Structure formats: C-alpha cells, structure tokens
Amino acid sequence: MKEAGEKLLNVALVGNPNSGKSTIFNKLTGLRQKTGNFPGVTVDAKEGRLRLPSGRELRLTDLPGTYSLHPTSSDEKIVAAVLANPRDPHFPDAVIYVADATHLEKHLLLLTQLLDLNVPVLLALNMSDTAAEIGIKVSPGILAERLGIPVVPVSGRTGENIQKLIGEVEKLLLAPLAARKPFYVPTELEKQVAEAVCLNLNLDNPYQALLIAHHQSWLPFLSPQERATLEAIVKNKEFQSLRIQVDETLERYDRFTPLVQAAVQNPPQFPSTPTDRIDAFLTHRWVGPLFFFVVMLLVFQAIYDWSAVPMDLIENMFSGLTSWLKIHLPQHWLSDLLTDGILAGFSGILVFVPQIAILFFLITLLEEVGYMARVVFMFDKTMRRFGMNGRSVVSLISGGACAVPAIMSSRTIGNWKERLITTMVTPFISCSARIPVYAVLIGLAVPANRVFGILSWQSLTFGSMYALGVLAAFASGFVLKKVLRTHDLSYLAIELPVYRMPHWKNLWLTVWEKVLAFVIGAGKIILIISIVLWAMARFGPGDDMQQAEAEALRIAATQQLNDTATADLVAAYQLESSYAGCLGKLIEPAIRPLGYDWKIGIALIASFAARDVFVGTMSTIYSIGSSDDDVMLREKMQSATFDDTGTSVYTLATALSLLVFYALAMQCMSTVAVVARETGHWKWALFQFAFMSLLAYFGAWVVYHLFQ
Amino acid sequence: MQRRYRTVPDLKIHESARALAFEDPALAGKLTAMGLLPGTLIEMVRTAPFGNAYYIKADGVRLALRKEEAASILIDL
Numbered sequence: 001m002k003e004a005g006e007k008l009l010n011v012a013l014v015g016n017p018n019s020g021k022s023t024i025f026n027k028l029t030g031l032r033q034k035t036g037n038f039p040g041v042t043v044d045a046k047e048g049r050l051r052l053p054s055g056r057e058l059r060l061t062d063l064p065g066t067y068s069l070h071p072t073s074s075d076e077k078i079v080a081a082v083l084a085n086p087r088d089p090h091f092p093d094a095v096i097y098v099a100d101a102t103h104l105e106k107h108l109l110l111l112t113q114l115l116d117l118n119v120p121v122l123l124a125l126n127m128s129d130t131a132a133e134i135g136i137k138v139s140p141g142i143l144a145e146r147l148g149i150p151v152v153p154v155s156g157r158t159g160e161n162i163q164k165l166i167g168e169v170e171k172l173l174l175a176p177l178a179a180r181k182p183f184y185v186p187t188e189l190e191k192q193v194a195e196a197v198c199l200n201l202n203l204d205n206p207y208q209a210l211l212i213a214h215h216q217s218w219l220p221f222l223s224p225q226e227r228a229t230l231e232a233i234v235k236n237k238e239f240q241s242l243r244i245q246v247d248e249t250l251e252r253y254d255r256f257t258p259l260v261q262a263a264v265q266n267p268p269q270f271p272s273t274p275t276d277r278i279d280a281f282l283t284h285r286w287v288g289p290l291f292f293f294v295v296m297l298l299v300f301q302a303i304y305d306w307s308a309v310p311m312d313l314i315e316n317m318f319s320g321l322t323s324w325l326k327i328h329l330p331q332h333w334l335s336d337l338l339t340d341g342i343l344a345g346f347s348g349i350l351v352f353v354p355q356i357a358i359l360f361f362l363i364t365l366l367e368e369v370g371y372m373a374r375v376v377f378m379f380d381k382t383m384r385r386f387g388m389n390g391r392s393v394v395s396l397i398s399g400g401a402c403a404v405p406a407i408m409s410s411r412t413i414g415n416w417k418e419r420l421i422t423t424m425v426t427p428f429i430s431c432s433a434r435i436p437v438y439a440v441l442i443g444l445a446v447p448a449n450r451v452f453g454i455l456s457w458q459s460l461t462f463g464s465m466y467a468l469g470v471l472a473a474f475a476s477g478f479v480l481k482k483v484l485r486t487h488d489l490s491y492l493a494i495e496l497p498v499y500r501m502p503h504w505k506n507l508w509l510t511v512w513e514k515v516l517a518f519v520i521g522a523g524k525i526i527l528i529i530s531i532v533l534w535a536m537a538r539f540g541p542g543d544d545m546q547q548a549e550a551e552a553l554r555i556a557a558t559q560q561l562n563d564t565a566t567a568d569l570v571a572a573y574q575l576e577s578s579y580a581g582c583l584g585k586l587i588e589p590a591i592r593p594l595g596y597d598w599k600i601g602i603a604l605i606a607s608f609a610a611r612d613v614f615v616g617t618m619s620t621i622y623s624i625g626s627s628d629d630d631v632m633l634r635e636k637m638q639s640a641t642f643d644d645t646g647t648s649v650y651t652l653a654t655a656l657s658l659l660v661f662y663a664l665a666m667q668c669m670s671t672v673a674v675v676a677r678e679t680g681h682w683k684w685a686l687f688q689f690a691f692m693s694l695l696a697y698f699g700a701w702v703v704y705h706l707f708q
Numbered sequence: 709m710q711r712r713y714r715t716v717p718d719l720k721i722h723e724s725a726r727a728l729a730f731e732d733p734a735l736a737g738k739l740t741a742m743g744l745l746p747g748t749l750i751e752m753v754r755t756a757p758f759g760n761a762y763y764i765k766a767d768g769v770r771l772a773l774r775k776e777e778a779a780s781i782l783i784d785l
C-alpha cells in the first residue's frame with residue numbers, strides 16, 4: 001500500500017463532534033472540496049484534495065464526528081464501517097486525529113481505538129489558541145512518547161502549524177508501519193472471539209476482528225454467510241456485546257487518563273463562563289423559546305427581503321435573454337427548445353440560489369456559534385411526539401421559504417427515521433412559491449369585506465393556508481412515526497458546545513458547497529423535467545398543432561384582432577391541441593369531482609415544474625400570454641364556463657378547492673429531485689409524491705363539496 | 709423500602725453528585741463514550757422549557773439528556 005505508486009492516497013480526518021475537524025478540513029482543502037456520497041448510506045462525507053510539500057496529491061476525507069467506534073447513530077456507523085474494513089475504498093492510508101486540546105481528557109477514547117486498528121495516525125491538538133488563552137499547557141512531547149505517534153499542536157482558526165501538520169502527514173505516509181503494542185488488553189473471552197473471527201474471515205488484526213464481532217448485525221460489507229458464521233461465534237461464546245463495549249471503554253479511559261494527567265498542566269477548572277450566562281437566557285423556560293421564534297422570524301424575513309433583489313435580477317436576466325433570442329433566432333422548434341425548455345430550466349434552477357445561499361448562511365451561522373444544539377435541547381420533546389427530532393424545527397421553519405434548502409438542512413439529524421420524516425413533511429409548509437397562486441385564487445373568489453373590523457376574509461384565508469400546511473406536516477409526522485420502522489435507537493444525549501464567535505471562512509465555504517451541490521445535483525433533474533414539460537406543450541399528436549394554428553388565425557381574422565391578440569389566441573389554441581392539452585382533457589374526468597376543467601388540468605400538470613407556473617399557464621390558456629396583468633386574468637377566469645354544461649367554473653367552492661390542492665400537493669420538481677438525492681432513493685420521493693397528491697386530492701374534494 | 713441510590717433526575721437545580729453506574733448498557737455505551745463515566749461529577753443546570761430533558765454539566769462539559777437517559781445514570785446519595 002505504501003509504495004509511491006500511481007494510486008491516490010487516502011487520508012481521513014477523524015475526531016469527536018465539535019473537535020474542530022471541519023475547520024481543519026476547510027483550512028487544508030479550501031475550495032477544492034465536494035460532498036461525496038458513500039454507497040449504501042444516506043449521510044455524505046466531504047472530500048477534498050490536498051497537495052503535499054513533495055507535490056504529491058492526496059484525497060482528504062472528512063468523516064462524520066464520532067465519539068467511539070461503537071456507533072449509536074447512522075452517521076457514526078459510517079466511520080465504524082469504513083475503519084473496520086480495510087477493503088473499503090475509503091479505508092485511509094493515514095488518519096489525522098483531531099482532538100480538542102482544552103478537553104483532552106474526553107477526546108482520546110477514539111484515538112486509542114484507532115491505535116489498536118493499527119492505522120497510521122497522527123494527533124492534531126486543535127484549539128491550541130484557546131488552550132493558550134485559558135492557560136492550559138499540553139506537552140506534545142510527552143503525548144508523542146507515550147502514545148507512540150506524532151503529535152502536532154494546531155489551530156484551525158489561526159492556521160497555526162497547519163503546514164507542519166501537512167509535513168507530518170507526508171512523513172507518516174512514507175514511514176514503514178511499525179507493529180504496535182495494543183493499547184487495550186482484551187479479556188480472555190474477547191481474545192477467543194477475536195481469534196475465531198480472524199480465523200474465519202482471514203484477518204490478522206484482533207481489534208478489527210473484535211469490532212466486526214460486536215457489529216456483525218449491521219456492518220454493510222459482510223456477506224450473508226460471513227454474517228451467519230459471526231452470529232454463531234457470538235452466540236456460542238455468549239459474547240454480551242453491549243456490556244463488553246462499556247467495559248472496553250472504561251478500561252481505555254483508565255489507561256489514558258494518567259497519560260493525559262502527565263501531559264497537561266493546569267487542568268481546567270470550571271468557573272462560570274460567558275456560555276453559562278448566555279444559556280441562562282437562551283435556554284430559559286420562557287425566554288428561550290421566545291428568543292428562538294424571534295430568531296426564526298428574522299431568518300424568514302431575511303430570506304424574503306434579501307433574496308427579492310437577486311431573484312428578480314436572475315429572472316429578468318433570463319427573460320431578457322429569452323426575448324432577445326426569440327427575436328433574433330430563426331423560427332424553429334430548436335430555438336423554442338433553447339428558450340422555453342433549456343433556458344427556462346436554468347432559470348428555474350438559478351432562481352433558487354439566493355434563497356439557498358441566505359438560508360444556509362444563517363443556519364450555518366447559528367450552528368457555528370453553538371446555538372443549534374440548544375434548539376435541539378429545547379424542542380426535542382415537542383418534535384418527538386411527531387416522529388421528529390429537535391433539529392427538525394429548523395428544517396420546518398426554513399420550509400416556509402423554500403423546501404429545497406430546508407430538506408438539505410435536515411442532514412444534521414442523526415437518526416434515520418427522524419430525518420426521513422422531517423424530509424417527508426417539510427414540503428407541506430407553505431413556501432414562497434405558493435404565494436402568487438394563493439394571491440390570484442383568493443383575489444378571485446374570496447370576498448374582500450372585513451370580519452372583525454380589521455381582518456378581511458382574504459387575509460384570514462391566506463393565514464388558514466399556512467395553518468393547513470403546518471397541520472398537515474405534524475399530522476403526517478404523527479402517522480409516519482407509527483408506520484416506519486428503524487433499528488436506530490433514538491437518542492438526545494448531545495453536547496452543548498461553548499458559544500464561539502463564528503469563523504467566517506467556515507461559513508462561506510459551507511454556503512458555497514451547498515449552492516454547488518444544489519446546482520449540480522438537483523439542477524440536472526430540473527433541467528430534464530423542464531425540457532419534457534416544454535416538449536409536451538410544444539408538440540401535439542398528428543397535425544393537430546397546425547390545424548389549431550390555422551383555426552386560430554381564421555378566427556383572429558374574422559374578429560380583426562391585432563398582432564398581439566392574434567399571437568395570444570394562437571398560443572391558446574395550440575396549447576389546447578398539444579400533448580399537454582390532451583393530457584389535461586384526459587385527466588378532466590379525474591379532476592371534475594374537485595370542480596376543475598381541463599384548462600385547470602393543464603395548469604396543474606405544468607405546475608409540477610414549480611407552483612408559480614400556475615399563473616403563467618393560466619394566462620396562456622386564457623390567451624393573455626403576452627401581458628402580465630393579474631386583474632385581466634382574474635376577469636377572464638371569472639367569466640369562464642365549463643365547455644359542456646356552461647356553468648361557471650370559478651365559484652367559491654372551486655377556488656377554495658384549488659387553494660387546498662396547492663397547499664397540500666407536491667408540485668415542485670426541485671423538491672422531488674432533492675428528496676431523491678437526500679434520501680438516496682427515488683422510492684421515497686415517489687412515496688412522498690403519492691401521499692401528498694392523495695391528501696391534496698382528498699382535501700380538495702372535501703372542500704369543494706362543503707362549499708358547493 | 710428506601711432506595712439505596714438516586715438517579716440524575718432526582719438532583720435539584722445546581723445540585724451536584726458523582727455518577728456511580730448505568731442501568732441501561734446501550735445508553736451506558738453512548739454516555740461513557742461522550743465522557744460521562746462512573747466517578748464523573750454531574751451538576752444539574754436546568755430542565756428543558758417543555759420538560760422531559762435536562763441540561764447538565766459532567767466534569768464541566770455541557771450535555772443535554774432526555775429524561776430516560778438521565779434516569780439511567782445512578783448517582784451517589
């Protein structure tokens with residue numbers, strides 16, 4: 001493994017949560033990083049490139065933070081699964097172990113486990129700036145001697161000794177791996193089990209064998225036969241895994257505590273710190289939750305306010321480019337594909353970028369300073385009733401802006417089931433794209449008169465739509481909690497880190513990484529669906545489209561319409577004869593019970609791209625495509641009648657039913673794409689699509705019949 | 709019969725006691741890995757706003773525990 005061959009060497013960062021691993025990773029890789037997907041698991045690990053002084057490049061992986069190789073959550077399992085399997089493609093050629101120098105007595109457990117796995121490892125004593133500040137002196141010499149590995153005091157924040165760290169990594173990769181005396185001396189029973197496992201799986205490291213024996217039930221790299229053999233060994237030897245894990249942990253502490261005591265001068269006392277004084281307010285019975293809601297309101301506001309200008313800019317840029325191209329390109333379906341398919345797709349992707357960037361900036365800020373752990377603590381109980389976790393609060397509230405970044409932020413949830421439920425219910429929260437739809441429909445059908453002097457029926461309806469979304473989210477969380485099964489135990493047990501000033505470099509790197517992940521990952525899919533939708537509206541069966549055009553031109557001529565009105569009429573007739581129009585007519589029987597005609601059907605189908613498409617599609621159908629006039633659209637819609645019965649389409653019942661449909665249905669291809677990406681399976685995206693659509697259909701049906 | 713031990717939820721606010729042992733082996737694995745060991749000094753800081761969870765300090769490290777988790781830690785009298 002060590003020869004200076006062509007193979008890209010792997011170096012992994014391992015350490016406890018909050019040890020400053022990500023900060024060191026950012027320092028080492030800068031922009032040369034991306035989020036890689038580990039096959040078979042849903043949690044991502046970050047990967048980056050690092051150039052050694054010799055010019056050689058290596059791959060640096062930031063493994064999730066964990067306390068021990070005996071994992072308790074799905075992201076911790078990744079670490080154990082990678083490190084217990086030398087055949088894993090991510091198995092590191094060397095490990096940089098990051099420990100918090102100000103809490104060394106709590107940070108060495110995992111390191112001693114790595115020592116026993118015989119991976120080349122070096123210890124980075126992080127936060128040495130803080131240690132110096134509060135007068136803790138750690139002797140790297142004593143630690144290096146007693147642990148038998150290189151030790152470098154570093155600071156991810158100030159960048160102190162980072163070059164030295166890289167130099168040590170290179171030395172470590174070049175040095176031959178000396179056989180180490182095991183740090184932990186196993187008991188007789190453990191020895192027997194380890195021997196049996198080594199023999200059966202053809203391994204030579206006893207601690208690795210022991211880890212595999214402990215975790216045989218879930219380790220992903222074992223074949224069914226291997227698993228069966230291991231199960232038999234464990235049963236046969238009466239190997240009580242959980243108890244033995246605890247004994248091993250305690251034994252390790254007993255061994256390294258004297259070592260820490262020898263190496264650390266001025267062990268920390270625990271005086272009342274600023275963190276305690278801040279927490280007296282921020283986790284206070286009343287002030288705590290109140291403060292949280294104020295913060296969330298501000299976040300929400302910021303996403304609206306700050307994103308409006310860049311979003312308009314992006315949309316104007318694209319619509320400007322589109323109209324320019326429409327004028328200058330020859331009339332051909334390829335030109336249409338470029339403008340209405342590809343460019344529309346790009347604009348649909350890029351228009352989300354400001355919101356994603358702002359949301360992630362604020363959420364990462366809250367995470368960086370240490371506040372998020374407090375939110376988890378305060379709301380854990382409430383959220384658990386609904387199958388979620390304290391951290392889900394953040395996702396749900398972010399969903400009020402846009403479900404795409406909100407779902408991406410649920411990654412911090414360790415428990416698979418809680419994270420999945422959060423992902424499943426977040427799109428119920430009314431996002432900003434529903435606002436234009438609500439505005440048109442409410443203006444159309446709900447009377448503007450006031451109820452109690454101040455409130456109008458219109459604003460009440462508006463508010464109820466938001467309430468409906470929240471209700472649907474919590475209710476489905478409650479149901480999913482009963483239905484889904486998981487082997488993951490659910491824990492709260494979370495460290496509440498000390499409050500720190502944010503490290504700005506971490507912040508903007510995270511924002512950059514999320515935006516890139518969205519544009520590349522979800523963007524591909526959005527682009528494809530957008531092109532499909534375009535094609536369906538552009539083409540029709542046989543020569544129907546040409547006939548529709550001729551028919552429209554004939555009518556326009558008899559009515560002596562001007563050019564714009566003629567073009568609008570042609571567009572309306574063509575849409576009716578296109579595949580999208582056919583589909584609208586095809587589904588009309590299904591949506592008639594909700595009070596919709598085929599025109600609304602087309603809008604519903606088109607709205608799958610994004611909800612705000614509703615307004616644009618309705619404009620095209622009612623032949624006012626070239627004007628941006630909501631009032632005119634409303635008038636046209638008000639006078640619309642069903643083709644067969646001639647009764648009015650837009651009654652109060654239809655409008656309310658449509659409102660409920662838009663509040664509950666999954667009509668956003670970006671969200672579908674993101675759900676598929678984040679859960680790692682299309683099946684969850686499809687399941688969510690199905691249950692949201694069913695709920696929307698049912699809800700709309702009930703409302704239509706109540707108000708008819 | 710009087711119980712011979714207490715658990716963490718029995719602590720009053722700002723009261724401290726030493727951890728003795730754990731009742732649930734799965735939780736014991738998690739808590740010991742996080743540095744909460746037999747012999748660790750535990751201080752009760754406050755309860756969560758909506759109950760069911762505790763903010764504690766274990767040898768100066770701040771932790772949030774659910775009630776069940778806290779109740780699995782036996783402490784001295």
Ligand SMILES: Nc1nc2c(ncn2[C@@H]2O[C@H](COP(=O)(O)OP(=O)(O)O)[C@@H](O)[C@H]2O)c(=O)[nH]1
Pocket residue numbers: 015016017018019020021022023024065126127128129130154155156157158368369370500501502503506
């Ligand atoms: N003072 C100081 N703070 C640091 C250092 N490294 C990281 N931090 C801060 O410690 C917190 C946790 O760091 P992070 O990298 O997110 O930890 P991770 O959970 O191990 O990835 C963040 O607020 C960082 O800004 C350091 O060397 N010195």
